[in-house]
Amino acid sequence: MPNAASLDLLTHLRELLGEAHVLTEGDLSAYEQDWRKRTRGKALAVVRPSKTQEVAEVVKACAKAGVSIVPQGGNTGLVVGGIPDDTGTQVLLSLQRMNAVRAVDTDNLTLTVEAGCVLQNLQQAAEQAGFLFPLSLGAEGSCTIGGNLATNAGGTQVLRYGNARELCLGLEVVTAQGEVMHSLSGLRKDNTGYDLRNLMIGSEGTLGIITAATMKLYPMPAVSLTAWAAVPSVACAVKLLGLAHQHLGAGLTGFEMMGQFALHLVDKHYPHLRVPLWQDTPYCVLLENSDSESEAHARERFEHLLGLAFEDGCVSDAVVAESLSQARNLWHIRESITLAQAEEGLNIKHDISVPISSIPNFVEATDALLMREIPGIRLVNFGHLGDGNLHYNVQAPEHCDTKAFLRDNEDRVNTWVYQSVKRFGGSISAEHGVGSMKVDSLPDYKDPVALALMQHIKRALDPQGLLNPGRVVR
Amino acid sequence: MPNAASLDLLTHLRELLGEAHVLTEGDLSAYEQDWRKRTRGKALAVVRPSKTQEVAEVVKACAKAGVSIVPQGGNTGLVVGGIPDDTGTQVLLSLQRMNAVRAVDTDNLTLTVEAGCVLQNLQQAAEQAGFLFPLSLGAEGSCTIGGNLATNAGGTQVLRYGNARELCLGLEVVTAQGEVMHSLSGLRKDNTGYDLRNLMIGSEGTLGIITAATMKLYPMPAVSLTAWAAVPSVACAVKLLGLAHQHLGAGLTGFEMMGQFALHLVDKHYPHLRVPLWQDTPYCVLLENSDSESEAHARERFEHLLGLAFEDGCVSDAVVAESLSQARNLWHIRESITLAQAEEGLNIKHDISVPISSIPNFVEATDALLMREIPGIRLVNFGHLGDGNLHYNVQAPEHCDTKAFLRDNEDRVNTWVYQSVKRFGGSISAEHGVGSMKVDSLPDYKDPVALALMQHIKRALDPQGLLNPGRVVR
Numbered sequence: 001m002p003n004a005a006s007l008d009l010l011t012h013l014r015e016l017l018g019e020a021h022v023l024t025e026g027d028l029s030a031y032e033q034d035w036r037k038r039t040r041g042k043a044l045a046v047v048r049p050s051k052t053q054e055v056a057e058v059v060k061a062c063a064k065a066g067v068s069i070v071p072q073g074g075n076t077g078l079v080v081g082g083i084p085d086d087t088g089t090q091v092l093l094s095l096q097r098m099n100a101v102r103a104v105d106t107d108n109l110t111l112t113v114e115a116g117c118v119l120q121n122l123q124q125a126a127e128q129a130g131f132l133f134p135l136s137l138g139a140e141g142s143c144t145i146g147g148n149l150a151t152n153a154g155g156t157q158v159l160r161y162g163n164a165r166e167l168c169l170g171l172e173v174v175t176a177q178g179e180v181m182h183s184l185s186g187l188r189k190d191n192t193g194y195d196l197r198n199l200m201i202g203s204e205g206t207l208g209i210i211t212a213a214t215m216k217l218y219p220m221p222a223v224s225l226t227a228w229a230a231v232p233s234v235a236c237a238v239k240l241l242g243l244a245h246q247h248l249g250a251g252l253t254g255f256e257m258m259g260q261f262a263l264h265l266v267d268k269h270y271p272h273l274r275v276p277l278w279q280d281t282p283y284c285v286l287l288e289n290s291d292s293e294s295e296a297h298a299r300e301r302f303e304h305l306l307g308l309a310f311e312d313g314c315v316s317d318a319v320v321a322e323s324l325s326q327a328r329n330l331w332h333i334r335e336s337i338t339l340a341q342a343e344e345g346l347n348i349k350h351d352i353s354v355p356i357s358s359i360p361n362f363v364e365a366t367d368a369l370l371m372r373e374i375p376g377i378r379l380v381n382f383g384h385l386g387d388g389n390l391h392y393n394v395q396a397p398e399h400c401d402t403k404a405f406l407r408d409n410e411d412r413v414n415t416w417v418y419q420s421v422k423r424f425g426g427s428i429s430a431e432h433g434v435g436s437m438k439v440d441s442l443p444d445y446k447d448p449v450a451l452a453l454m455q456h457i458k459r460a461l462d463p464q465g466l467l468n469p470g471r472v473v474r
Numbered sequence: 475m476p477n478a479a480s481l482d483l484l485t486h487l488r489e490l491l492g493e494a495h496v497l498t499e500g501d502l503s504a505y506e507q508d509w510r511k512r513t514r515g516k517a518l519a520v521v522r523p524s525k526t527q528e529v530a531e532v533v534k535a536c537a538k539a540g541v542s543i544v545p546q547g548g549n550t551g552l553v554v555g556g557i558p559d560d561t562g563t564q565v566l567l568s569l570q571r572m573n574a575v576r577a578v579d580t581d582n583l584t585l586t587v588e589a590g591c592v593l594q595n596l597q598q599a600a601e602q603a604g605f606l607f608p609l610s611l612g613a614e615g616s617c618t619i620g621g622n623l624a625t626n627a628g629g630t631q632v633l634r635y636g637n638a639r640e641l642c643l644g645l646e647v648v649t650a651q652g653e654v655m656h657s658l659s660g661l662r663k664d665n666t667g668y669d670l671r672n673l674m675i676g677s678e679g680t681l682g683i684i685t686a687a688t689m690k691l692y693p694m695p696a697v698s699l700t701a702w703a704a705v706p707s708v709a710c711a712v713k714l715l716g717l718a719h720q721h722l723g724a725g726l727t728g729f730e731m732m733g734q735f736a737l738h739l740v741d742k743h744y745p746h747l748r749v750p751l752w753q754d755t756p757y758c759v760l761l762e763n764s765d766s767e768s769e770a771h772a773r774e775r776f777e778h779l780l781g782l783a784f785e786d787g788c789v790s791d792a793v794v795a796e797s798l799s800q801a802r803n804l805w806h807i808r809e810s811i812t813l814a815q816a817e818e819g820l821n822i823k824h825d826i827s828v829p830i831s832s833i834p835n836f837v838e839a840t841d842a843l844l845m846r847e848i849p850g851i852r853l854v855n856f857g858h859l860g861d862g863n864l865h866y867n868v869q870a871p872e873h874c875d876t877k878a879f880l881r882d883n884e885d886r887v888n889t890w891v892y893q894s895v896k897r898f899g900g901s902i903s904a905e906h907g908v909g910s911m912k913v914d915s916l917p918d919y920k921d922p923v924a925l926a927l928m929q930h931i932k933r934a935l936d937p938q939g940l941l942n943p944g945r946v947v948r
Contacts, residue, residue: 107712107831108862109719152665160724163663166640181923186829188861189637190901191626191676192908192920193946194928198672202665219720238581245583246693249766250634250724292723293775301767355660357581387662388582427664434666446666449655453935454668460934461927472667 006044006089009065013047013091016057021048021097031092034083035076035139039436041084043070043092050097052172052180052211059209060178062091068466069093071205073116073147076139078351079435081204081471082147095146098211101125109217110169110186115146115210122215131217134161134253138335146210152202154431156331159386160253160290161218163431165201170214173200176207176462186214199457204433205468207461221290224253225298226327227306229318230281231257235360236314237285237385243312244287247305251298254288255386256334261395262382265340266333273333277317285385286334337382341393346402347380348394348413354426356388363390366420370394373416374409389430392417418445434472442473480518480563483539487521487565490531495522495571505566508557509550509613513910515558517544517566524571526646526654526685533683534652536565542940543567545679547590547621550613552825555678555909555945556621569620572685575599583691584643584660589620589684596689605691608635608727612809620684626676628905630805633860634727634764635692637905639675644688647674650681650936660688673931678907679942681935695764698727699772700801701780703792704755705731709834710788711759711859717786718761721779725772728762729860730808735869736856739814740807747807751791759859760808811856815867820876821854822868822887828900830862837864840894844868847890848883863904866891892919908946916947 002010013022023031023046033040044067049055062069071093072082084090095116102112106129113122119140126133135148137155145164147153149171153164161167170185173196183197200208231237237257244252263278278284291298302320309315321327341347354362363381370377376397383390394413396405418428418441428445429438442451454473458465476484487496497505497520505520507513518541523529536543545567546556558564569590576586580603587596593614600607609622611629619638621627623645627638635641644659647670657671674682705711711731718726737752752758765772776794783789795801815821828836837855844851850871857864868887870879892902892915902919903912916925928947932939 105829105831107716108829110829152669154663154665158663162640165669166636175923175927179923179926181927182921183924185899185901187827187899187901187904189628189632189827189858189863189904191628191903191905192901192912192916193676193924194681194931195626195639195669195672195676196924196927198669199931202667202669207668219723221723242581247766249693249695251766292721292725353661353663355579355582355584357579384663389663425659425661427659427661427666429665430661430663431665438666442666447656449649449653450657450667450670452653453649453655453670456934457668457673457931460930 002044005065006067009061009067010045012061013045013058016061017047017049017054031072031075031094032083034080036078039080039083041086042088043084044089046092046094048094048097052174055093055174055209055211056178056180058093059174059176063176063178063464063466066464067091068469070468071095071150071209073144073150074118074139074142076143077147077151077435078432079429079437081151081433081435081468085470093209095144095211102212104129105186106131108186110214111217112184112212112214113145114212116144119143119145119148126217130220132220133215134218135164135167145213145215149201149210149213150203150205151433154384154387154389156254156256156384158384159255160250165198167216168197168201168213169216171197171200171210172212173208173210176464176467184212184214204435204472206458206472207467219292222292223295223298224288224290225295225302226321226330227287227302227318228276228330229285229287229306229309229315230277231283231285231314232281232316233360234283234363237283238356238360239312239314240285240309241356241386243309244305247308248289248301251289251291251301252287253290254286256286257382257385258284258334258337259379259381261378262337262380265344265380266336269340269343270336273329273336275333276319281316286330337380341380341395344395346396346406348406348410350392350417351430351432352392352417352421352426352428353387353389353430354421354424356385358424359385359388359390362420362424366392366417369416369420370413436471439471439474476518479539480541483535483541484519486535487519487532490535491521491523491528505546505549505568506557508554510552513554513557516560516562517558518563520566520568522568522571526648529567529648529683529685530652530654532567533648533650537650537652537938537940540938541565542943544942545569545624545683547618547624548592548613548616550617551621551625551909552906553903553909553911555625555907555942559944567683569618569685576686578603579660580605582660584688585691586658586686586688587619588686590618593617593619593622600691604694606694607689608692609638609641619687619689623675623684623687624677624679625907628858628861628863630728630730630858632858633729634724639672641690642671642675642687643690645671645674645684646686647682647684650938650941655682658686658688678909678946680932680946681941693766696766697769697772698762698764699769699776699794700804701761701776701792701794702750702804703759703761703780703783703789704751705757705759705788706755706790707834708757708837711757712830712833713786713788714759714783715830715860717783718779721782722763722775725763725765725775726761727764728760730760731856731859732758732808732811733853733855735852736811736854739818739854740810743814743817744810747803747810749807750793755790760804811854815854815869818869820870820880822880822884824866824891825904825906826866826891826895826900826902827861827863827904828895828898830859832898833859833862836894836898840866840891843890843894844887910945913945913948
């Protein structure tokens, strides 16, 4: 039951936004429950401002009332960073109504959008202008560009185009004091002081609220071809990656590795997808080659590369998709691994990275450790090898009670995997962020001086601690 | 004359580093005078630590004594950001002895170097390993990677590979408290908290001292070809840039625009360079196409592009270099503009950026304004058009007293140019940084909320204000 001060705040918020955009009743699960349905929070209110100035007014009102704010985009985050806690005292600030494409500048190769624009709509706006916006990930039909930036989203095109961070040239941000920082420049070079853009990107709404962004556009490739290769080992996959960098140059836009068991699950649960080449090889690789010339040229480059890789022994078999539908199917197989895992039962997910050169040893050592500690454990290893980012997931042994397995093993499996990541100089969150889920693990795995600097910055920019408290840094 | 506390500090520093590396006498102009010889400072001492721990100890000693520190790399900065002030009370901390290449990891495409490594040596270490380190700029024989990162250096390859910022994956930094942040990861994805790497990059030594960095390597292109095109207008140059992005894709690694008067100066002072095509056109463009295949393929792509550009009318004449020496000569012409300007006499330099789409209008409006205000003024306009970055320089009218001209006009010319930059949404420092030279201009041209956030961050990370005080932010 809200207290008197909270009721005053609600009245004030209703004056600012109108009754219809301050939600306190009815089914608010779309805002209060996290994407993976692991946690359910309870907001004092869900507020839905429609413009930057309204966001600023909401922040000022909350700051005055000492009420904390959880910003939210499409609520597709995987680390419980965008829903309120369960106290019923936080304001959930949804950016979904701020979804306009403000400007497309084709000479500058930029597009300026509001934070609540759904990623797929942004991709389509770029395409309509004849250009590519390369950020692409599973949740693109629901996630918003503001959330992508707040969490520095990755996805499948990072190898060539970088993370969300590298695709952004400017931001408009509402600070913890309710001031608006206008830095929506479309400049590729600007050395007039500290890099506030990158500080805000990846800060998960704890330092400021991103309300709009200027993003980079790229020329649309003339053609993208997809190949699928069987590789005899992880080390061979790394070698193939090196060859692909050398011979495809910037044409190499995708390089995904998938372990045999991961592909077995897709084959088992989605047999119509007809997974190629997986049965006789420990790993397969999906490669994408985007070409500014022609399909014939792209195909010739792929065949040249794969010829060299055969000779070298780092590829044992390969196919190049003959049609767009074949190419889509190969990507679809890759993207179905997570769903196939879910079909198979509960599992423990990781989103880790290590230097690419360490991946073969990391996989070997971690596989051996887990199989020794938990006989029968099944490893679903796949991910963006070109970025050093693996979704190194762990499935319970066959025919076991998966709920009990998770209860008894999740923490220790996480610890084993994270310790191994640390030993190889890696990160326990490559692309999903920290949220509430990993905030208490950071002190064990992150440089203590870096962590102390983060705390200083949080206190400097949000001294009241009202922006998404308890996420990223305590 | 140093006071007693300062003398104690000097004794302490000598104990830490040895007599030979705490310099207080003799000719210290290499450390105390700025690159363009506009300002001369006076240090309490020049200290030359040889390892990270020594840097940390120096910082702790200075912090205890309340003495401020100016970090310095190759001392090639252009904004007076790396020399001491004239009070004789600051410690100049040179990173030049920390110049080791610590590791080359070809599978991870990274190279880890100490801050004092000269850029050219880094380029060579990459080349010896069979890879490209693409950061390239005029001072590369003297500047250090630590300085490049502290100022987020740009140069001629930004169009394809980004600024120094985009080439860095990890840093080792000594904080204002003398702690060492160990974040030399070679990870392409790491979302475990705030982006301290990018906060340090471009902070010009005011938030921490970069002691080492992990930098990206790229596959060496099979061939780089250079072309030179006459364009009828700035708008045509922008159009050609769009066509080049579309048809060369990531092969486009250089796009430099040069105005007729800039080329006239090169022709006048260095006639042996034989500047092509400049006499009948207001602007020329230098294009570089780097190809992962072959010279024949690169040439075919260039010819295809230039054919389209002729048809379109955005190019009136063009040559493609037939040999490496011809290509080098074209780049040499581009790089000789600054020297030719110096031969011609004193001038007013700018390092500005605006959105690429605004460049034609910016140039037209600013040219007109300056020519109206100062009859006979000569505009030396050239720069990295592909990044929106112009060195829009201003030369005194012919046959005038250039010293008097500068004295009477420098401030007002700067104001006109900067106001015009602001009107077009640009930056008054695209690639050179802020230093002491532009710190007092920032409040007039930078978003006030951004400036306030910068001040909060400075106070949070360096509460004593001892790291390079008075630079970047007051």
